[in-house]
Amino acid sequence: MSLVRDLADQIISAHRNDDLCLPIPQYSISSPPPRIDNEFATDHYELAGALAAIEMGFIESDARTIGKAWSRMTIQDGGFNPFKWPSRPEHFDLLPWTRNMNPKAFKECPKRLGLYGVMPDADWVKRMVEAEIPTVQLRFKSEDRFKIRKQIKEAVKATEGSKTLLFINDYWEEAIDAEAYGVHLGQEDIEGADLEQIRAAGLRLGLSTHGYAEMVYADRFCPSYIAMGAVFPTNLKKMPTAPQGLGRLYQYAKLMSHYPLVAIGGIDQDSIHAVAKSGVGSIAVVRAITQAKDPKAAVKHLQDLMRA
Ligand SMILES: Cc1ncc(COP(=O)(O)OP(=O)(O)O)c(N)n1
Ligand SMILES: Cc1nc(C(=O)O)sc1CCOP(=O)(O)O
Ligand SMILES: [Mg+2]
Numbered sequence: 001m002s003l004v005r006d007l008a009d010q011i012i013s014a015h016r017n018d019d020l021c022l023p024i025p026q027y028s029i030s031s032p033p034p035r036i037d038n039e040f041a042t043d044h045y046e047l048a049g050a051l052a053a054i055e056m057g058f059i060e061s062d063a064r065t066i067g068k069a070w071s072r073m074t075i076q077d078g079g080f081n082p083f084k085w086p087s088r089p090e091h092f093d094l095l096p097w098t099r100n101m102n103p104k105a106f107k108e109c110p111k112r113l114g115l116y117g118v119m120p121d122a123d124w125v126k127r128m129v130e131a132e133i134p135t136v137q138l139r140f141k142s143e144d145r146f147k148i149r150k151q152i153k154e155a156v157k158a159t160e161g162s163k164t165l166l167f168i169n170d171y172w173e174e175a176i177d178a179e180a181y182g183v184h185l186g187q188e189d190i191e192g193a194d195l196e197q198i199r200a201a202g203l204r205l206g207l208s209t210h211g212y213a214e215m216v217y218a219d220r221f222c223p224s225y226i227a228m229g230a231v232f233p234t235n236l237k238k239m240p241t242a243p244q245g246l247g248r249l250y251q252y253a254k255l256m257s258h259y260p261l262v263a264i265g266g267i268d269q270d271s272i273h274a275v276a277k278s279g280v281g282s283i284a285v286v287r288a289i290t291q292a293k294d295p296k297a298a299v300k301h302l303q304d305l306m307r308a
Pocket of ligand 1: 118137139169170184185186187189206208227228229237262264284
């Protein structure tokens with residue numbers, strides 16, 4: 001273990017001041033510290049990379065993914081260099097050039113989806129179409145299937161004949177029936193969805209991710225876009241993981257640059273420019289629009305700031 005500890009210390013001290021580091025969470029009996037031991041690792045570099053990642057504040061699943069990437073990078077480079085950080089698709093076993101050969105790939109959407117308004121109901125979708133927002137999502141949460149269908153139909157109708165692209169959150173069956181442009185699903189939604197049916201119906205698919213492990217998992221499905229969150233704290237919903245911050249977003253955006261990318265979570269007019277500089281082609285916001293005094297003016301202002 002002492003060689004692994006030494007390699008991990010070298011990685012940590014080389015990256016201590018990187019924006020990749022987050023404060024390590026406080027552990028309790030109900031949420032014990034992550035276990036990084038040599039059961040899963042095939043070599044010292046994998047174990048050292050994972051150990052270093054834990055101490056840099058990554059969650060366990062991300063640390064395991066980073067460990068594997070350290071191992072691949074070290075083998076591909078022919079030697080260990082603590083000052084490097086895995087940042088290329090091949091370090092994560094991603095094959096960006098295979099999209100065109102993959103019959104399971106979801107239909108393409110524009111690489112730059114632009115400002116992306118995530119809206120609570122069809123009336124808000126309509127307001128966004130009137131504001132000429134490039135991309136909008138209906139994120140209507142309800143148990144009532146009748147209301148859901150009605151909201152989705154109204155949202156689809158609102159975007160007809162406009163340039164605004166409409167994604168439906170969660171309710172993929174109703175989205176297919178209403179012939180929406182696309183569907184957005186979170187990681188927990190994937191299992192309950194028939195992805196084949198969404199793909200066969202020609203709808204685009206956006207998937208949420210919250211770190212390296214979820215990005216690698218999402219890549220398996222070859223979605224139309226990948227969303228990365230939460231960049232900053234948001235009070236809109238309870239997030240299972242800490243905000244990623246700009247440092248990690250910049251790394252993620254570089255790694256996944258072969259996809260259309262969407263950044264989400266706590267983004268407002270003060271931060272949108274720095275987020276856009278990560279290279280993501282789209283930025284999704286809720287409160288920056290819904291809580292603005294003049295939502296239509298906010299759509300224009302946010303787009304100006306993205307482009308500035
Ligand atoms: C663009 C975009 N990104 C992420 C989400 C979140 O989706 P999910 O994790 O499924 O959570 P809910 O929105 O369903 O609460 C999103 N909706 N849109
Ligand atoms: C719906 C949602 N999903 C997120 C994720 O990270 O998956 S963050 C988020 C809420 C975004 O709202 P606001 O722009 O008001 O912070
Ligand atoms: Mg969802």
